[in-house]
Amino acid sequence: MAKPDAPNAKIIDVDQYPPLLDEAASAEFLTQLSLRDTSKRANGALETKRAQISMAVRGYIEAMEKAFRANDIKATIAQAHEIRGLAANAGLEAVGRIADGLYKYLDTMQRLEAPIDAAVISLHINAIARASSTASEAKAHGERVAEELSALVAHKLQQINQLKTKPA
């Protein structure tokens, strides 16, 4: 048998620290969470915020385009991060996926101190702008583009990882 590497781990059981709610309140809260009306109300709240979030995402897209034009990579990354976190809650799933790919690419290249390919950023930003259109064909197109760009980012990151791990 292997030697325990945390032999002195102390377990503090659930009855040894203050509960979130007492038994009756827990039961009441769980019932509340399970009610159809509760879900309906929460989905209504989500829906109410959708237009506001959509406007915010469009603002971030504009800011990202501006940052890229100004060659400000740090600001471009920051805007991509905001977009990827919010877009899907605005119903802009493809936008979120493309922004996520762009963020991963830029974040990794920065961490590895590798040269950033401006064409990759440009492709992503153009695709985000197109996919943020509300037309349904744009949505389908956006999904396809998101997949293609995701493959491009994976390829680019694989290339840079190979270069970085190659023995001197």
Next chain:
Amino acid sequence: MPSSAYEHLHALVVEDNVHMRTLLRSLLHALGIKNVSEAADGDAGLREMRNHTPDLILTDLSMVPTDGIAFTRQVRTSQNSPNPYVPIIMVTGHTERPRVESARDAGVTEFLAKPITVNNLIARLAEIVERPRPFVKCETYFGPDRRRRKMKDFTGPWRRHDDTAEGVEVR
């Protein structure tokens, strides 16, 4: 006077994006949690915790200057922490495994993936109420027990004094 036994529940939302913060607040309200305070990063979250000790926390991962991982570590291990046992739900779009593992190892209780959905939020809240987890304290970790799965055929390494050859104890 509160009309429900859980209406005193107080949630803290730590999130740098104002729109996501507002969305989470609205969702918590709709689910019956009326007392929600907000903070824009981990440092502000710790300050807010000292003013109004929350019963549960929802935190983002990436924030500047103090991110969700550092914030969680502070809540769990700081001597000044008002409640090191508070359930922490990390709201994150980061699917990269190393970051999620770091967050888990800092003491996060549950993860909620972006985009936020009502069903997922309800499931996480129900989980922390219905199945609170024991805490583990050792030299390198303080936080909820990270073991969630039955591992009857586990053959080691044995990490705790009460682990047995019959399998790791299920909690």
